[in-house]
Amino acid sequence: MxxxxxxxxxxxxxxxxxxxxxxxxxxxxxxxxxxxxxxxxxxxxxxxxxxxxxxxxxxxxxxxxxxxxxxxxxxxxxxxxxxxxxxxxxxxxxxxxxxxxxxxxxxxxxxxxxxxxxxxxxxxxxxxxxxxxxxxxxxxxxxxxxDAAWTTFEAEGLTLASHPGVFGHGKLDDGTRLLMGELPGVLPDRGEVLDMGCGDGILAAWLARRGLATTAVDVNGFAVEATRRTLAANARPGEVLAGDVYTTLPGRRFDAIVSNPPFHQERSIDYGPAGRLIREAPDHLRRGGQLVLVANAFLPYPDLLEAAFGGFEVLADDRRFRVYRASKR
Known part of the structure; x- marks a missing residue:
């Protein structure tokens, strides 16, 4: 070949x-x-x-x-x-x-x-x-x-581990910030939550701080290690797994999935992982469970959400980013 x-x-x-x-x-x-x-x-x-x-x-x-x-x-x-x-x-x-x-x-x-x-x-x-x-x-x-490449920074009252090649390296991404502003009004008070594409672990640590049973997944091994270090630095529990979207979660269901999914690979735009995240989300949510994600406003996620869930709502839109929510009926 x-x-x-x-x-x-x-x-x-x-x-x-x-x-x-x-x-x-x-x-x-x-x-x-x-x-x-x-x-x-x-x-x-x-x-x-x-x-x-x-x-x-x-x-x-x-x-x-x-x-x-x-x-x-x-x-x-x-x-x-x-x-x-x-x-x-x-x-x-x-x-x-x-x-x-x-x-x-x-x-x-x-x-x-x-x-x-x-x-x-x-x-x-x-x-x-x-x-x-x-x-x-x-x-x-x-x-x-x-190991000297590992650094830490503070955001939202949390200590975050950071490494070159991890999304949002050394700073809080604006899309994640917008997403976090909407989560308190829509997430349950208790239950199991999945942070898909966990990056430096800010969402996982924030969810765990609220008392939610948190699982975090990322395809990037540096992000998995960063999230583990972030949870440890904030003395928060959580399960962190390396996986290509849902590959390490067969049969598992959650009360909510939250994500700031990636859409590029090197210099090329790639909707593949985010598309799988949305299409397969209903199979990993309990009845009434919800997918809450943030994305660049120009990305064609509404069609994917409509096809997977039969409907969705926009929780926030600052012209750069949109926060979407879709629920499993």
Whole structure:
């Protein structure tokens, strides 16, 4: 099978034996998944796809890291996240391990030269094509702890953990703020509530502070870890799960689902996760349960809500964001 994405097409043309190598934070591409390689990723959807095919898949937050003959890091749009991955690899994999870093030119891959130089790691350009560039280097101990990337900030009387690559990194998102202003008037006084797409955990901690039994889910492993740290920092209980929308919640139902769902993947708009969130919500709500979500005003969620619930209401609209509520009859 041929590579599908530009970065993988660049790798496919290399005269290199990647057997046993570790792909780090890659996109979905069947060419990657069919070879004799292993995955290291924080994206639960990618992890599940590899696991379903019986391929080795690892999270940086679980278990011992593998010791591969080489590593390919797919440079993310968030440069601070890319720097974290480099620090993590240098801290946990053997010094001298061959490293390749690949990414799209528009995504800032050429900045890698300065990043590697700042870490004292040599680097050279290996190839360029498909508007992508491939660099090569070797891992080494750099004396910097990747955990230093974790920070905290205060919002709504809560202490929030934050990490590069987590939605709303270091600040309270305006859409979430609008959503939180509407929740006290519509949520039950008690019951089980699901925070879908939990990000830094502000909604989960806020719900738990109100005495609601809270479950939080996110596809991003960094968000899952951030929410766990946020709940701990505020001494609040809650269950936090890594999952691709409802994949880790088979058969479970809640009194309410709240969400500020994502709608983009890297630079492309993607309604997929939010569409699944809305379409499948009735299957995860008790009778009379409600879905309350905030979204950019231009997104076509009314049609999805109408199809899934047979009706909905707009609780707030500030022209940038809208808060929707739909109830299971």
């Amino acid at each position: 041929s590579a599908e994405t530009p970065v993988c097409q660049l790798l496919e043309r290399q005269d290199a034996d990647y057997r046993g190598w570790l792909w780090v934070a890659p996109p979905r591409d069947a060419w990657l998944e069919e070879g004799e390689r292993a995955l290291l990723a924080a994206d639960q959807a990618v992890l599940e796809a590899w696991q379903e095919r019986g391929r080795p898949a690892h999270s940086p937050f679980a278990g011992e890291p593998p010791s591969p003959p080489g590593v390919v890091l797919f440079w993310p749009k968030a440069h601070a996240l890319g720097e974290w991955w480099l620090l993590w690899l240098c801290a946990y994999l053997p010094a001298g391990t061959p490293l390749q870093v690949v990414g799209e030119n528009q995504g800032g891959i050429k900045r890698v030269l300065k990043v590697l130089a700042a870490l004292g790691l040599g680097c050279r350009k290996l190839d360029g094509a498909r508007r992508c560039t491939l660099f090569e280097s070797r891992l080494d101990r750099v004396g910097l702890d990747p």
